[in-house]
Amino acid sequence: MNKYFKWLTFFTGLLLSSAIALADENLGAGDLVRILVYGNPDLTLETRIDASGYISYPLIGQVEIGGHTAKDAESKITTALRQGGFIKQPNVNVFLLESRSKLTSIIGKVNKPGRYPVTHKTTLLDMIAEAGGVAAGGSSLVTVISGSDKKTFDLSRLVNENSNQQIPLLNGGETVYVPTNEVVVGGEVNQPGKYSISDNIRSIADFIVSAGGTNANAADTILYTTSSGGAEVTKSIDIAALMSNNPQAGQNAMIVKPGDKIYVPKAPMVYIYGEVQRPGSYRIEKNMTLMQALAQGGGPSVRGTQRGIKVYRTDDKGSVSKITPALTEMVRPNDVLYVEESLF
Template sequence: MYSDKLLILRKFVKYFLTLMMVMFTGSWLLVASAEEANYLLGPGDVLKIAVYNNPDLTLETRISEAGKVSFPLIGEVELAGITSSGAEKKIADLLESGGFVKQPQINILVVQFQSKMVSVLGSVYKPGRYPLDRATNLVDLLALVGGATQDGSDIVTIVGKSGKAEYDLHNIVFKGDGVQNVQLKGGEIVYVHARDVSVMGQVNRPGKYAVVGGVRTVADFLSVAGGANPSGSDTATVTTVRDGKINRFEVDIDSLFRTGDNDLNVPLMSGDSIYVPRAPMVYIYGEVQRPGSFRLERNMTVIQALAQGGGPTARGSQRNIKLHRRNVDGVIEKLSPAMTDALKQDDVLYVQESLF
C-alpha cells in the first residue's frame, strides 16, 4: 500500500517537472521570437523575401546605405527603421496597389543582421565585430565572445554615441547590479581591460596585477603585492594615465592603511603603476658596536640611530659625535648634534674616540 502511494507520488512529480520544462521552454521561445519580431531593419541587413505562389519574385538582397532595397515590379522600397512584419506589409501593399499581385502573402527572413554591429576589443577570447540580432546586454555579449582571458580584468569600457562609460563585471555578476548590465543598441565599442597595473620597487611580490572586483584602489594593489618589504620606504609614488595625461603623486603607506585616506586611495586603471622606493638611510661609523647603514625611521633622533648601531664602543663617547650633512647647495657641513636632534636622509654620524 505504501509502495503504491510512493509510485503515484513519483509519477506526479515527474509529470509536474516535465510540464514545467515545457512551459519554460515555450516561454523562452516566445521571448526570443518576440525580440526578433521587434528588431528594426537597417543598412547592411541581408533579407530573403518570398511571395507565396510567385517564385519569380523570390529575392535575397541587402539593404543599401540609404535604407532601401530594389524589388521586382515596384522598384526601390525603403525598409530601414521598420520591423520585418512591417516590411512584409509595406511590400504587399505596393504589389497589390500596383495591380501586380492580388492579396499577396509576403515572408521576410533576416539572413544576416549587419545593421547593428558591436565591436569587442581587448582581453577577450574572440575579439571582433558582432551583430545584435536581438535584445543584448553587456553580459550576453561577453558570453558570446568567450569571456575575458586570463589576463583580462573585470573592468569594461563602453564607447558609444553618448560618450564613454566604465563598468565593473564583478558588481554585475556577483552583486546583481542591473544598472551596470547595460543594453547594447549597436555601434558601441566594448573594451575589456588587461591586468596591467604594475606594482614595482621595494615590495614583497612585485609584478602586474589585474583590476578586478575587490582589487581597485592603491591600498588594494599594495596589499596583493605583499606590502613594502623591510627595505621599502614609508611612501609610494603612484602614476596614473587618464586621457593621455600622466599624473604622479606621493602616498604615505602607513596613513593610507591606518586612516583609509580616500583622497589618496584612488581607483586605478589599466596602465597605472605604483612604485615603492628604497627607504631613506642614515650611516653610522666610528666607535660604534655595529657600524653601517640603517633605515631612517620616521622622526628618528640621533640617540635612536645610535641605538640601531648598538651604541658607542668602550672607546667611543656620546659627547663626541659629529654629524655630516649635505646642505641645499650640495656642500657637506660638519655639525655637533644634540642627542634629541632629528636626522635627515643620507646623514652620516661619526662617533669619535674618547680622549679620556
Template sequence: MTKSKTQVLFVVMLAVLTAFGQCAFSQEPAPGPSQDQQRSAAPNIAIGAGDLLNIVVFDTPELTTSVRVTQDGDVNLPVLGMMKLAGLNTIEAARKIEDELRSRHLILEPHVTVFITEYASQGATVMGEVRTPGAYPTLGTRRLLDMLSVAGGLQTTAGKTVSIVHRDDPQHPVTIPLQSGSATMYAQENPIILPGDTIVVAKAGVVYVIGDVLKPGGFLIDNNTPISLMQSLSLAGGWDKTAALSKTKLIRKTSEGREEIDLDLKHVAYGSQADMSVQDGDIIFVPSSVSKTMTYRGIEAAISLTSSLLLYLH
C-alpha cells in the same frame, strides 16, 4: 419497420455521426500564427548596407525578389524601383513596401514579408581583455558566454564588466557585470549576441605594492570600484616588522611625468591621518628601516620590478 426500431436506428446513426465529427475536429490542425505574430517574433535587427534581403509579396511572384542592399542603403525592387530600407528592421521594411504598393494602386491589400538571409557582417567582434580577440561567427543562437569562450576566455587582467555595442544602436552600449566563480555563473546575465555586435571586456586596474611587505606584487582592482591605500597594503599581506612606515612613497604616473608622494603609514594606520584612494598603475613602495632615505636608484629599481610584475600578469 416499426416505429420503435426506426427511433433506435436514428439514435445509433446520430451517435456515429457525432463521434466521427469529434474525431475529424480533433485532427484539424491548429491555425498557424498570423503574419503580425510572425513579424513580432522576428529579431529586431536593422537592415544595413551589403545585407541580402529576401522580399516575398504574397500571391504575387513577379514582385517577389532577392536583392542586396547598396552602400547607400537602397534596394532595387521590381516595379517599385529604388527604395531606401537601411536603418529599418524587417517589420518596418515590409510595412514600407506594403504602403508603397498600396499608394501606387498596384495591390489593394498587399502582404509583404522581409527576411535578412545574409548579413554583411555574419559575426560579432570580441575585444578587450580576452585571450584571442577577433571576429567570430554568430550563426545560430550565440550568447555572451559562448562568444567569450570562443575568444579563449578572459585574461587575468579582465575587469568585472563587459560592454555590448549593438550594430543597430551604437550610441547606447549595454554594460553587463561579470560574475566570478562557478558558484555564481548560473546567475550571470547571458544575452543573445547578434550579427554585427561588438563585445568589449573591460580591463581591471593594477596597483603595485612592493618593498618591505609580506607579499609584494601587482594586485588587480576593478576600475569602477575605488580602493584605498590601506586596502592595497592588506592585499600585500601588510608590512613587515622591519618596514620604515614613515618613509613610504606613492609613485604615480601623471600627464606631466612621474609624481612621488611622501606617506607616513604609521599615522594612516592609527587614524591620525586620512586614508587615500589609489589609482590604476600606482606604485606603493614601503622601504626597509635600514634605508633612511630612498635614492633615485631605489625608485628606478622599484619601477623596474613593477614592469616585471606586469609582464607576469599578462
C-alpha cells in the same frame, strides 16, 4: 497542383532562410535581407542594404528600408507593388539574414575577441558567452560603451543576483571591454609582481600587504597610477596614512581598478664621508636635518669637527656646488656630507 507548388516554394524559402523577422528592430546599412512575395517567386530577392539605406527591388526600383523595421519595409514594398499596378494584393515578407549594422565588439580578456552580430536583443552575459567567456586573468568588472555612454558592470554580481531584469541588454553597436583582473605592484616591496583583484583584496593597502610589504629601502610615499577619462593619472600617497587605521586618513580605503599600477620608489639617500664614525649612505627620513643625518653616521670622529662640514649638492641641471649650510637645514636627496679633519 500549381497552387500546392506555390505554397511549397513559399514555405521552403522560409525554412532555408534561417532568418529572423524583426517586428521592432531597425534594419541598417550592410544588413543582408531576403524578400519574398507569396505567389511570385521571380520577386524573391536576397540583397544588402547600401550605405544610404536603400535596396534596388525588381519592378519598383530603389526602396529606402534602412532605419525602418522589417514590418515597415514590408509595408513600403507592398504599397509600391500595389500602387505601381504590378500586383493587386501583394503579400510581402522581409527577413534579416545577416546583420552588419548591429555588430557588437567584444575586446580585452575574452577567449574569442571580435565583432558579433546582434540579430535580436541579447544580454551582456549571452554576448560574453558568445565570445568564449572571460579568459584567464580577466576581470569580472566589464565596461559597456555605447556612443558617449559608458557603464561598468560586475559579472559576478549579475550571475549571483540571478535576475534577468537587471542584466543589461545589448542592441548592437556597443563595445564590450573586459580588462585584465591584475594590478601591478613594483618597486621597493618584498614580492613585486602582478596580483589579482578579489573580494578580499581591493584597496591599495591590500595590494601592498599582498606584495609582502615595503622593504628597508622604501620611500615614505608610493606612486599610484590609474586611468581617468582615458588618460593615466599618477598620485603620490603617504604610506603611513595608507596603512593607518584612522578612518579620517581615508587613504587605506582607496579601491584599485583592474590595470592600475602601484609603485614604491626607493627612499632618497644622503651620503656621509670623511671624519665620521660610520661613513656610508643613509636613508633620508621625513624632515631630516643635517645634524640628524650626521648622527646617522655616528657623528664626527675624534679627528673630525662639526665646523668643518661641507655639503656637495646637485641641482636640477646636474651641476654640483659646494656649500657650508647650517646644521639645522633640511637634507636634500643625494646630498653628500663631508666632515673635514680638525686642524687643532
